[in-house]
Amino acid sequence: MPELPEVETTCRGISPYLIKKNIQKIEVRNHQLRWPVPTTVNKCINQQLTDIQRRGKYIIMECEAGSLIWHLGMSGHMRILNKEKTPNKHDHVDMIMNDQTILRLNDPRKFGALLFAKEPKLHPLLANLGPEPLSEQFNTAYLYQRLTNKQQSIKQAIMDSHIVPGVGNIYASESLFRSKINPKTKAGRLSKIRVSILVESVKSTLKLAIEAGGTSLRDFSQADGKPGYFKQQLMVYGRKDQQCYQCNQQIKHIIQGQRATYYCPKCQT
DNA sequence: ATGCTAACCTGCGCGC
DNA sequence: TGCGCGCAGGTTAGCA
Numbered sequence: 371m372p373e374l375p376e377v378e379t380t381c382r383g384i385s386p387y388l389i390k391k392n393i394q395k396i397e398v399r400n401h402q403l404r405w406p407v408p409t410t411v412n413k414c415i416n417q418q419l420t421d422i423q424r425r426g427k428y429i430i431m432e433c434e435a436g437s438l439i440w441h442l443g444m445s446g447h448m449r450i451l452n453k454e455k456t457p458n459k460h461d462h463v464d465m466i467m468n469d470q471t472i473l474r475l476n477d478p479r480k481f482g483a484l485l486f487a488k489e490p491k492l493h494p495l496l497a498n499l500g501p502e503p504l505s506e507q508f509n510t511a512y513l514y515q516r517l518t519n520k521q522q523s524i525k526q527a528i529m530d531s532h533i534v535p536g537v538g539n540i541y542a543s544e545s546l547f548r549s550k551i552n553p554k555t556k557a558g559r560l561s562k563i564r565v566s567i568l569v570e571s572v573k574s575t576l577k578l579a580i581e582a583g584g585t586s587l588r589d590f591s592q593a594d595g596k597p598g599y600f601k602q603q604l605m606v607y608g609r610k611d612q613q614c615y616q617c618n619q620q621i622k623h624i625i626q627g628q629r630a631t632y633y634c635p636k637c638q639t
Numbered sequence: 640a641t642g643c644t645a646a647c648c649t650g651c652g653c654g655c
Numbered sequence: 656t657g658c659g660c661g662c663a664g665g666t667t668a669g670c671a
């Protein structure tokens with residue numbers, strides 16, 4: 371579900387309702403997410419939530435005592451409630467603010483996470499992430515260097531958060547289509563020119579998706595409950611055997627690293 | 640070091 | 656209708 375654009379959309383949706391307010395209570399109905407939710411999250415109780423940031427697919431909520439680190443996994447989404455409502459199935463966590471605004475996490479598959487860290491940037495999960503794809507640090511020189519000698523396919527390489535975080539299964543296929551790069555190409559064999567095209571495609575694809583509010587396939591929805599609309603702009607993802615919008619060739623579906631990849635065998639070489 | 644695999648968990652759509 | 660199967664937006668741990 372949520373890749374960078376969906377997480378970014380979530381952050382933008384929830385921030386106005388939470389920032390500068392005090393956290394009154396964190397109600398964890400089910401601690402068994404990707405990792406057990408630690409009791410240390412309660413260090414944020416009675417603290418002001420000063421800022422919300424995104425790092426890759428992580429959401430970081432900052433308080434003076436430390437930060438809450440959230441991840442939406444495959445199937446998570448967050449919702450803002452302005453008054454108490456009976457929790458539904460898979461509503462695992464509520465964060466209740468001093469004005470009774472509630473942030474509610476729903477995650478059927480429980481691959482998401484809620485953790486606490488005094489210094490989130492030093493947390494093992496965040497410390498080794500690659501540069502943000504929409505930042506200057508994610509550029510041709512950087513990516514070309516990281517791909518040098520890599521035997522792995524370029525699809526798998528750009529889905530590696532230690533190289534660049536935030537690019538998941540949808541946007542990997544979409545970015546490669548826009549770059550005209552075959553997803554099976556060994557990462558280390560791409561020319562510098564093609565790497566530069568890929569860098570720009572990753573950035574533009576993510577930006578367009580953010581503008582559309584993300585992609586809603588199954589469970590993803592924004593904090594106000596509305597879906598994202600980027601699905602209508604997907605060029606290859608989920609389009610197995612359908613015609614390529616550019617050349618009418620049939621879109622191919624292959625499996626790479628246990629994940630579905632979609633591409634146009636004629637446009638992407 | 641690098642790269643592959645299984646594993647975590649629930650729901651849904653499809654074919655029979 | 657119901658059942659079993661395959662598949663789904665992520666990521667780490669563990670092993671070769």
